[in-house]
Amino acid sequence: MVVALKKSDLYSSLWRSCDELRGGMDASQYKDYILTLLFVKYVTDKAKADRTALIDVPAGGSFDDMVALKGDKEIGDKINKIIGKLAEANGLEKVIDLADFNDEEKLGKGKEMQDRLSKLVTIFADLDFRGSRAEGDDLLGDAYEYLMRHFATESGKSKGQFYTPAEVSRVLAKVVGIGPSTRQDNTVYDPTCGSGSLLLKVADEAPRGITIYGQEKDNATWALAKMNMILHGNEDADIQKGDTITSPHFTAGSQLRTFDFAVANPPFSFKSWSNGLENEYGRFELGRPPVKNGDYAFLLHILKSLKSNGKAAVILPHGVLFRGNAEANIRRELLRRGYIKGIIGLPVNLFYGTSIPACIVVLDKENAQARTGVFMIDASKGFIKDGNKNRLRSQDIHKIVDVFNRQIDIERYSRMVPLREITDPKNDYNLNIPRYIDSSEPEDLQDLHAHLHGGIPNRDLDALGGYWDAFPSLRAMLFTANRPGYSDLAIPLDQVQQAILDSEEFRKFAEQARSLVDDWFAAHRPILQALDADTVPKDLIARISDDLLIRFKHTPLLDEYNVYEQLMTYWHDVMHDDVFLIMNEGWLDAAKPRKTIEDKERKLSEDPDLEVGSGRKKTKYKMDLIPPALVVARYFADEQAEVNTLNAAAEEAGRAVEEYIEEHAVDDGVLAEAMDDGKISKALATTRLKEIKRYGEADEIKALQHLISLYSAEAAAKKAAKEAQADLDAATLNKYGDLTDAEIQTLLLDDKWAATVQSRVAGEVNSLTFALVVRIQQLGERYADTVEALSAELENLEAKVARHLSDMGVEV
Missing domain, CATH: 1.20.1260.30 (N6 adenine-specific DNA methyltransferase, N-terminal domain)
Known part of the structure; x- marks a missing residue:
């Protein structure tokens, strides 16, 4: 097998x-x-x-x-x-x-x-x-x-440093400047390459190929890197073993060998970096790093290993951005010479060796003297929880790369920081990102005047401007003027959500999103229909996902990266497997049902998608590519409707039994004597009826006869539903054998992929609406009762209490 x-x-x-x-x-x-x-x-x-x-x-x-x-x-x-x-x-x-x-x-x-x-x-x-x-x-x-x-997850902090998360590696690979135009004779170098995953991600960005060099200190991890290169088709990669700082292998006489690109994730704040150091190879001409902190030792080694137009991206702890003394002097020189192109702040707890926050420092020697600013990104809030670690999502990676490579300023996320601002005495070459980008959410301030006199502050409504831009007449429909600077809800709070959903503008907005997805899928359907053994999945998803992101770029309110994430999540969960099945087996064979794997020795047991037959003759099937529900929906809708009707009838018959028992099997009820341990089955009812048929009470005999008839009706209804379902399952299984390539493509591309992406994007649209509803309800409830009204209610309650006490003879 x-x-x-x-x-x-x-x-x-x-x-x-x-x-x-x-x-x-x-x-x-x-x-x-x-x-x-x-x-x-x-x-x-x-x-x-x-x-x-x-x-x-x-x-x-x-x-x-x-x-x-x-x-x-x-x-x-x-x-x-x-x-x-x-x-x-x-x-x-x-x-x-x-x-x-x-x-x-x-x-x-x-x-x-x-x-x-x-x-x-x-x-x-x-x-x-x-x-x-x-x-x-x-x-x-x-x-x-x-x-x-x-x-890496299981190895713990002390032993998990051999691996840089793939998502972070992709960011470094894309921001360092490698791409389709990179020549095959260009070189990339990682002086602390671990198992080589970072180098390989960089190589993936160079379709023409790139020459790989790396060095790793740990013997077992170096061996992993060598195997990793071979497994990924990079047998010629030059991976050396040894300590990069004390014994660099890539040298040219008394100088370090230089490369076009470098990437690295060095050990954070390595204390013994200088042990055994004899030859500095001119690496510390900008300043000598602290004896017990090697972060800048690795950064300066990488800088010295770059050609005159070389570029690098290095993962370092945030401390390198603001620590003083020797590190401050090095940082000052790096900035004065224009070597730092950008800094990207990452979320906490991404890495396996540490949970502290890290950043990516992007170095670029090309035209360094002409550099007038440092491009900064605070990407610390874009991640998803994954077990006990955080992980960058596809949308986080794409956004970081887009914004960095295009140098796009986004409020509370990114900006080009002029060198004059960094060198200003109040900052003094400190590169701590929060000094230059305030990524905190605006404070939700309470309005005392509104609490006193009622009304929702217009400034709170103005803050929802994105919604009013997308739905121009919605604000006027939901709110009326109270007094200058304040508004009132025009409808009850509990009707806000339905009012928005029913509005013509929201329907048009949702339809626009649907149309964008429809047009996007129609444009790529021929490519998807042409899937075969020569398809390159990573190129396929990059092409169609980037186009989806572009199509939603100018849609008001909707974040194009959230839409992109919906597709990428579905790709990783389902589409990737589907594509591989088609590549390996072809459309017809990939769609064929197969018997489920049942192997007790290997602890393998699959949940079936379809079961045909009963007892020992029952056969369980898996449909890896086309779920049976899609085949049923397209070819057996009438039969499914009939099964649904029969199932509903069976449920109704079951409810009739339950309701009759609940009504008559209570204490002193006509069926109380037939109960056994609080239950009365058909068998118990039948036995009881035989016992009392001659001499029992007429009412109980009649009730038992009716209950038995209800049980019989339920059994007949269940049998009819089961037989109809069995017929439908058999017909569905047979249909798989009749499907043509074109029918399989329709089921997979339209009924499965397109429908799912459409549904996911619709979910994004709905979530926006719910966010608006929640905020409006929050504001409505916050200012619903004025202080004056609350005071009046308090006085009223105090008066009531006083009257009650007086009636009881208590003087107040």
Whole structure:
């Protein structure tokens, strides 16, 4: 059995492989085993599909040789030898052979190790990477990222620094200036490359290719980076091992070698950066970093490693922006020479090694002396919670990149800060972003005059200007003038929402949004209809998502990035898998039902989409591409309506039973004697009727007969509904076999994808409306009662209390 090679299946399979190793070691250790097996499996499958593959898989050095060892008492030692042969054939000694598969302390002794490794090999054997292409939207690359993210999460603060979150990596890759025009002979360098994920994201931005250089201090992490490069088709990447500050490998005599681009996520505030430092290579001519804080040591190393027109993006803690003493002097020199192009403040808790907030410092040597300002972005509020970490959403990434690359000023988010403002004595070269961008939400001030005399302050209504621009006559419909500067609600609070939804302008606004989505999808439908094995998914989604964002750019009120996020979330959750199914299997085969996987040994059990037959003859099916509901809606609407009618009748018959029992099975009720433990089933009613048929009370006999008839009617209704549903399910299953390519495309593209995106965007429109309703209700309730009215009510209540006390003979 080969698991369908789609993202969700691959992820779950790989994470099950981790389950086999949990307990004997922590994530920072078992990641080496999992990623090594992933590597061997991938290169083995790749060699089968491509005889010209750069990685040579020798006899006795393949994953197939591992599969043959399942159940072997010496499986651990023999796996080590297989990996050794593969390493020797490709010069990968001390790279792919670091994990010891015969380690009894980690993997158990005897039968325990034998079973554990046999299960592990079986999980990987079920995956088929022959169709995975490193040069496209590489599914294997996604899986590698998935594992690295989970390993980093589980490894904790001390061991989670080998991985830069993919979302942050994409931001660095896009703001550093690499793109379609980047030449293949351009170079990119990461002096603290970890597992190489950041370098690979940069390489993804260069369609013509780019030459990769990196250095990593930790031996195991360096090995991961080497494997990562091969897995992503970058076998020629030059990844060196060693400490970048004390022993830089990329040198030219007494100077550092220079590169076109650099990206880095160095260890934050590294205290022992200068231990063993002998040759400074001229890196600290702008100032020497503090002995116990290496942030600027890495930044200056990167600056020195750039060509005269080189560009870099570096992740650093916020402290580098404002700390004093030696760091202040370095910062002053960097600004005076114009090397800092921009600063991007990121949300807290994005990184696995620390929870502190970080920023991206963008360096650019080109025309540095002519630079007159620093472009700043405060992106600290754009994220989503993901477990115990925060994560940038697709919309956050796109917005940061758009705004930075186009240098767009947005209130409370971004601005070009003139150097004269930064160098002003009150700021004194301090780059702390809140000094220049106030990202706080305006305070919701209470109006004392409104509390005293009533009315909603017009300034609060003016603050909702975006809504009045989108719906020009809505304000006049909802509010009337009270006195200068104040207004009253023209309708009751509880009618505000319906009034907005019913307004002609809101209907036009919602229709405009629907039309934009319809036009967008119609424009791209031919491309989607042409999906085949040569499609590059990442290029496809980039093209259609960017166009959706552009189409909504000038729509009042709606944030185009929120609309974009709706599509991207659906892409990651569903569309990506659908595209891969079509690429790997074609339209017809991808749409075919398949029997669900039931494997108790591997703890695999799928929830069926459709069940046909009953008892032992019941067969369960999964429809990976086209859900049965879509087939039913398009081809069996009348049959579904009939099933719905029968189900409603069955529910009504059930309610009739319940209501009759509730009415007559109470204490002293006519059916009280037939009750057993508070219940009365058809069997109990039948038994009771036999007992009293000759000598019982007529009323009880009649009631029991009626209850039995109600139970019979319910059973008949349920049977009719069940039979109709079974007929519909069988017809639906048969229909899958008759579907043509064109019908499958209609079901997938129009009924599934387009309809879902349309629904999600409509949800954005509705959420805007609800936000307006909530604010209007808040203002209405806030100023509904004046102080004068409250005082009068208080006096009235006090008078009532006084009268009551007087009536009781109490003097007040």
